[in-house]
Structures are given as structure tokens and as C-alpha cells.
Amino acid sequence: xxxxxxxxxxxxxxxxxxxxxxxxxxxxxxxxxxxxxxxxxxxxxxxxxxxxxxxxxxxxxxxxxxxxxxxxxxxxxxxxxxxxxxxxxxxxxxxxxxxxxxxxxxxxxxxxxxxxxxxxxxxxxxxxxxxxxxxxxxxxxxxxxxxxxxxxxxxxxxxxxxxxxxxxxxxxxxxxxxxxxxxxxxxxxxxxxxxxxxxxxxxxxxxxxxxxxxxxxxxxxxxxxxxxxxxxxxxxxxxxxxxxxxxxxxxxxxxxxxxxxxxxxx
Numbered sequence: 001x002x003x004x005x006x007x008x009x010x011x012x013x014x015x016x017x018x019x020x021x022x023x024x025x026x027x028x029x030x031x032x033x034x035x036x037x038x039x040x041x042x043x044x045x046x047x048x049x050x051x052x053x054x055x056x057x058x059x060x061x062x063x064x065x066x067x068x069x070x071x072x073x074x075x076x077x078x079x080x081x082x083x084x085x086x087x088x089x090x091x092x093x094x095x096x097x098x099x100x101x102x103x104x105x106x107x108x109x110x111x112x113x114x115x116x117x118x119x120x121x122x123x124x125x126x127x128x129x130x131x132x133x134x135x136x137x138x139x140x141x142x143x144x145x146x147x148x149x150x151x152x153x154x155x156x157x158x159x160x161x162x163x164x165x166x167x168x169x170x171x172x173x174x175x176x177x178x179x180x181x182x183x184x185x186x187x188x189x190x191x192x193x194x195x196x197x198x199x200x201x202x203x204x205x206x207x208x209x210x211x212x213x214x215x216x217x218x219x220x221x222x223x224x225x226x227x228x229x230x231x232x233x234x235x236x237x238x239x240x241x242x243x244x245x246x247x248x249x250x251x252x253x254x255x256x257x258x259x260x261x262x263x264x265x266x
Contacts, residue, residue: 005059
């Protein structure tokens, strides 16, 4: 269980996240929606402790995440993997090595730091990485430089890298915002697969309401740093959308790029 208790982040006099309280059971896939600037990215970054809360607490299975420091914090970031809109791959390195980077915090012993700096990995770790790439239909690209891949392929590499961390939670910050509809669908299918098959809790920030409804078990909407809706996809009615965004859903769709197409071939 992931629990956010009155979580707040202020930047100067402005509250980017303002008193958010949520309880998220293990294995749930949660879509977080809202306009740009609503606080979605800041919320996810606080869960991963990339951004420090100004107030409130984060708990996971009863342990207080907001109290973690040093190695305990690094271990939390391993268990709570994160992927980003811009992929965060090392473009000059091959795909396999990018995925293997997900193992770096699993390496104990006096030679761990040296081996990590030299990007030395065991045969077992390489086998894990190849299995992850094969799972996401990228085994044939294992030795290509990351920069040669399409955006959708790079995002799937980022998901494979996250899976090598052996996480309990996966945070995805606008993972399809820069992708075309076909690649967006493939990436969302990959996220749903790790949620269903591996039982991972997935929190994903999304702009497209249809995508949130299609792939998520639960939808949380934010506005001005606060939670203004928390319910099932079916409960996100046209009236709720207008209350959240201040415009009808049809007008909102015209403001955003085309949503991922159902049944598109990657």
C-alpha cells in the first residue's frame, strides 16, 4: 500500500502540490490527469523523492518514505522506478547497456562501485536484460545505439531498464506525451502488461482522457495542486471533465494531440 498523507510542495509562495491525501493499493494502475501545471509531475517526483516535500508524509507498506536517507533512500528509488517523457537514456550507448543500468543499485561488495563505473555486468544480468528486451519486442535492437531508435522504442527500453530494478512501484511521468498515436498505444500496452503480469503498482501522468479511461483502474484528477476527482474510469463523466477542466470534453480534445488509436499496429 502506498499512502500519501497531506502531501505538499511549495515553491516560494506557490503550492505546486497542496495537501494531497491518497491511498493506493498494491497492484493498482492509476492515471493522474489535469492541465499542465496542475501538480502531476511534482507529485510523482515527491513519491520517488526526486523532489522533497514541504510538508506531509509518504508511506509504503507502513514504512515512512519521507524519513529515508542515504542507502535507504537509494534502495527506495530502486523499488520505486521512474520513467520520463524524454526517456533519459544514454544515447551513445547500446540498448542492452542502457537496460543493464537498471541493475546498478543491486551490486553489493567492494568492487561494486568500480564495476558500476566501468559498466561491467555479469552473464546473469545480461540474460535478465535480454529477457526484458525480448518481452518488449526489442531483442533485435539490443546492440544498436539508443539514439537510432524511434521514440516509442526508446520509451520501451526505459521500461525494460526500470524492470531490471525489480521495483514494486513504477512511476511514469507523461510517458506518451511526445509519441505518435501508434507508439503511444504500444507504450501504454507495455505499462499495463507490467501492471497485470508483474503486479506492479503503476502511477502514470496522462493528458488524454480516453487513454486514462482505457488503461487505468482508477483516475485521479488534479487542479491547482489539489485532488479534485478520484474514481473509476466510468465515473469520469462529461460533467466531471467539465468541472475539472472548465471546458466541455469536446473542447478539451481539440486542445491536445490525437489520443492513442485502438488497434494500431506498432
